[in-house]
Amino acid sequence: MMPDKKQVYIVDDDESVCRALKALLVTYDFVVETFTSAEKFFSAVPYSALGCLIMDVHMSGMDGWEAHKRIVASGSKRPVILISGDKNSGFKERALKAGAVGFLQKPFNGKMLIDLINQVF
Amino acid sequence: MKTIKKKSPKLKQKPLISKKSGISLKLSGQKKKSLPKNSIRNQKRRQLKRRASDQDKTRNHLGEVIRQQADELKFKNGQIRSWEDKDRLAEEQVHIRTKAMDSTADGIFIIDAQKPNFPVIYTNQSFQKMTGYTKREILGRDYFDLYGTDADPRIVREIKHTMLQGKSFHGEMLSFQKNGKKYWDLLRIAPVRDPSGTVTHYVGIQADVTLIRERDLEIKEQREELLHVTRVGKLAEFVSSLAHEISQPLTAILSYAQAAQRILAGREPQLQEILQYIINDDQRASEVIRRLRSLLKKSKPTLESFDINVLINETAMLMATDVTVRNKVLKTELDTNLPAIRGDRIQLQQVLLNLISNSLDAMEGRDDSRELVISTSRKGPNMILVEVKDSGCGIPAENMKKLFSHFFTSKPDGLGMGLSISRSIVEEHGGRLEAKNNPDRGATFYFTISVDKKDVS
Ligand SMILES: Nc1ncnc2c1ncn2[C@@H]1O[C@H](COP(=O)(O)OP(=O)(O)OP(=O)(O)O)[C@@H](O)[C@H]1O
Ligand SMILES: [Mg+2]
Numbered sequence: 001m002m003p004d005k006k007q008v009y010i011v012d013d014d015e016s017v018c019r020a021l022k023a024l025l026v027t028y029d030f031v032v033e034t035f036t037s038a039e040k041f042f043s044a045v046p047y048s049a050l051g052c053l054i055m056d057v058h059m060s061g062m063d064g065w066e067a068h069k070r071i072v073a074s075g076s077k078r079p080v081i082l083i084s085g086d087k088n089s090g091f092k093e094r095a096l097k098a099g100a101v102g103f104l105q106k107p108f109n110g111k112m113l114i115d116l117i118n119q120v121f
Numbered sequence: 122m123k124t125i126k127k128k129s130p131k132l133k134q135k136p137l138i139s140k141k142s143g144i145s146l147k148l149s150g151q152k153k154k155s156l157p158k159n160s161i162r163n164q165k166r167r168q169l170k171r172r173a174s175d176q177d178k179t180r181n182h183l184g185e186v187i188r189q190q191a192d193e194l195k196f197k198n199g200q201i202r203s204w205e206d207k208d209r210l211a212e213e214q215v216h217i218r219t220k221a222m223d224s225t226a227d228g229i230f231i232i233d234a235q236k237p238n239f240p241v242i243y244t245n246q247s248f249q250k251m252t253g254y255t256k257r258e259i260l261g262r263d264y265f266d267l268y269g270t271d272a273d274p275r276i277v278r279e280i281k282h283t284m285l286q287g288k289s290f291h292g293e294m295l296s297f298q299k300n301g302k303k304y305w306d307l308l309r310i311a312p313v314r315d316p317s318g319t320v321t322h323y324v325g326i327q328a329d330v331t332l333i334r335e336r337d338l339e340i341k342e343q344r345e346e347l348l349h350v351t352r353v354g355k356l357a358e359f360v361s362s363l364a365h366e367i368s369q370p371l372t373a374i375l376s377y378a379q380a381a382q383r384i385l386a387g388r389e390p391q392l393q394e395i396l397q398y399i400i401n402d403d404q405r406a407s408e409v410i411r412r413l414r415s416l417l418k419k420s421k422p423t424l425e426s427f428d429i430n431v432l433i434n435e436t437a438m439l440m441a442t443d444v445t446v447r448n449k450v451l452k453t454e455l456d457t458n459l460p461a462i463r464g465d466r467i468q469l470q471q472v473l474l475n476l477i478s479n480s481l482d483a484m485e486g487r488d489d490s491r492e493l494v495i496s497t498s499r500k501g502p503n504m505i506l507v508e509v510k511d512s513g514c515g516i517p518a519e520n521m522k523k524l525f526s527h528f529f530t531s532k533p534d535g536l537g538m539g540l541s542i543s544r545s546i547v548e549e550h551g552g553r554l555e556a557k558n559n560p561d562r563g564a565t566f567y568f569t570i571s572v573d574k575k576d577v578s
Contacts (some may be wrong), residue, residue: 014369020376027383058365085368086361107372107407110379 006121008052010034011041012066012083013059017106021054024110030117038067047076051119054113057084057091065098072099079120083108205467224494228252232323234312239264239284239323251306251329253298264325268306269297280310287312287320293330305334325424345438351471354540357417358545362527362538364410371410421551424467426573429462429469430455431507435493436473447481448488451479454496459505463573468546472554475539476509476566482532483513490563504552504569512563516556524556 008030012018018034025032035041038055039062045051053071057064068080082095085106095103101120104113139384223230228248232239244259252259252267259267265277276294283290289311310325350371378399383395430453437451444451477493484490489513500506516524523529525544530537547554547568554568 014373016371016373017376020373020380023380024376024383027380031370084374085365085372102190107375107403109404 005029005031006117007031007033007049008117009041009053010016010055011036011038011053011064012056013037013061014056017056021113025114025117027098037104040063041067042070046114047071047074049079051078052117053078053080055080055082057082057095058086063087065094068095068098069102071108081113081120088106123280124384127357130402133497134308158305204289208460213391223247226328228325228327230259230264230325231313232325232326234284234320234322241267244321248327251298251304251327252296253302258299266321267296268294268304269299269301269303271301271303280308281522284323286313287314288418296330296361304329305331317562329500337538341442347470347474348452350467351474352415354471355536355540358542359536360417362541365412367410368407371403371407375400378403404545422468424463424465425465426463428459429507430459430497431572432466432470433473433497433507436470437495438476440477443481449481449484449491451492452492452494453475454494456496456498459497459499460572462505462570464544464550464570469550471510472543472546472568473507476542479539479566480509480511480513480564483511483515484512486515500569501570505572506567506569508565508567510563510565512559512561515562516564521556525554534577540566 006029008025010018010043012021012022012030012034015036016035022032022034033034033045033051035044041055051074051083055064056069059119064082064084068082071078071080080099080102081102081104082091082100082102084091092103092105102116104116134158151160222245225245226247228251229243229245230241230248231243233242234281240261241259241264242261244256249256249259254262254267265281268277273294280290280292289309291309291370293305293307295303295304296318307328307330308325309327310323313324315321318494337546380395382393382396382400433453433455437453438456440451442565473495477495480493484493492512494508494510498506498508520529520531526537527541528537529540544554547570551571552569554566556564556566
């Protein structure tokens with residue numbers, strides 16, 4: 001792994017979304033790992049590991065809100081971007097209040113996501 | 122002797138009847154008339170007495186005769202009075218009948234059947250009030266004129282036809298008063314026959330049922346509005362879930378296309394152009410969903426403090442027709458000692474409505490299971506429990522978990538939205554909605570709802 005490449009984790013229970021986002025991010029030279037549940041992410045990636053997390057809010061099992069709460073509670077400084085397919089005007093505010101660095105409504109333009117990652121990380 | 126004895130109670134009754142005005146005057150008049158008859162009787166008695174004193178020898182015997190004759194006289198006198206009573210009673214009866222017919226709220230009329238054009242020969246006061254015509258205007262007039270010129274000619278023809286066949290008519294029609302004001306007329310007309318069977322008269326009774334009709338209409342409108350709101354609510358929920366489902370592949374497509382564009386950077390201009398079209402159309406689809414969503418945006422709940430029992434009764438009333446048509450019975454067992462709750466009436470009514478209609482569906486086509494019970498009770502200091510219990514098909518174990526998810530339905534025409542929307546409403550109100558099968562049969566759906574803090578007792 002080249003040291004100048006940024007690490008990005010994607011957690012979304014829709015496999016196709018994971019694969020597509022990864023395909024896009026890779027073209028921007030990110031190192032991308034995907035997980036289809038928050039549980040899988042936690043068991044594979046320690047809090048201390050560097051990297052930006054892009055996570056869906058609406059997931060079966062542990063949802064994005066709860067997973068994010070956990071990360072914050074652990075004291076980890078990991079930047080988290082929450083994404084959601086549910087249209088709820090309150091979500092963005094809620095995400096930012098909880099300490100997420102950004103919130104994007106699906107489907108979003110790839111450029112917006114890249115800009116956001118580069119801004120915070 | 123018996124006849125005389127029998128009379129006395131009747132005489133005692135007299136004052137009771139005569140207390141009523143109008144009748145008493147007549148009675149006192151009759152009493153005066155009977156005075157001369159009393160004096161004849163006295164004369165006869167006096168004569169008899171004289172004869173008795175003449176014939177000392179047979180005094181005892183005569184005494185007996187006198188007594189007998191006196192009794193006879195008394196009897197005849199009684200008989201005369203009883204005839205008078207009969208006359209008086211008959212007169213009284215006619216009077217009472219007229220009074221009764223005039224004091225009833227139903228309109229009563231009699232038509233002469235042996236003259237052409239159905240002339241009215243009797244009407245009571247209520248009929249005059251109902252039609253708006255005076256007695257003079259009505260008597261002799263063709264009965265069918267009194268419906269007003271705007272009455273439905275088909276119904277008028279049907280009534281006429283029924284009457285001419287010597288049958289009874291019973292029905293409801295829109296009639297018009299003299300001043301044009303319309304009213305709903307519940308009408309019965311029956312033929313009256315003489316001993317030979319010829320129809321001599323028609324007698325009719327009619328009631329003004331406008332208020333009942335309007336109330337029915339009002340209930341119907343409320344019900345339709347409620348069903349409309351429910352459908353819109355379900356549709357909104359449906360679109361929102363659909364939007365969520367569709368936004369996933371749209372996100373993927375967009376990202377794939379953008380990734381491909383970057384990979385091709387500067388090469389294959391034709392492919393680049395196609396990828397741009399894919400991206401544009403993806404965004405167009407997203408826009409359609411976005412607009413659809415804002416169109417069906419859920420209105421914010423308006424919270425107010427109210428009695429859940431009242432809402433349940435109202436909802437039960439609105440569903441009454443449905444329940445009856447489906448041959449079911451809706452019962453309520455409401456704890457009357459509950460504090461007010463705080464919530465959005467319309468949304469909570471949606472929940473009740475969804476649960477009731479699900480229960481009715483579950484009992485569909487089962488004649489042995491008809492009962493649906495809605496009950497309320499206190500659950501702890503801050504909660505009220507509402508249960509909707511049916512005796513329907515129940516829930517198979519494998520469906521228990523899926524009941525509340527979007528799109529889950531076992532019905533051919535179901536959306537599978539009713540329960541998921543209901544659960545989200547109840548949870549927004551700080552309560553929980555659950556389901557369980559009953560020990561005997563059928564299912565119970567129950568939810569909690571928090572009481573208004575100001576009303577906690
Ligand atoms: N009282 C009940 N008894 C048995 N099964 C029930 C009952 N209520 C709901 N169900 C089951 O749960 C399913 C989902 O109910 P829900 O109200 O969400 O959707 P639906 O009634 O099928 O369609 P709709 O969106 O028109 O209400 C039903 O199709 C039925 O299988
Ligand atoms: Mg339903």
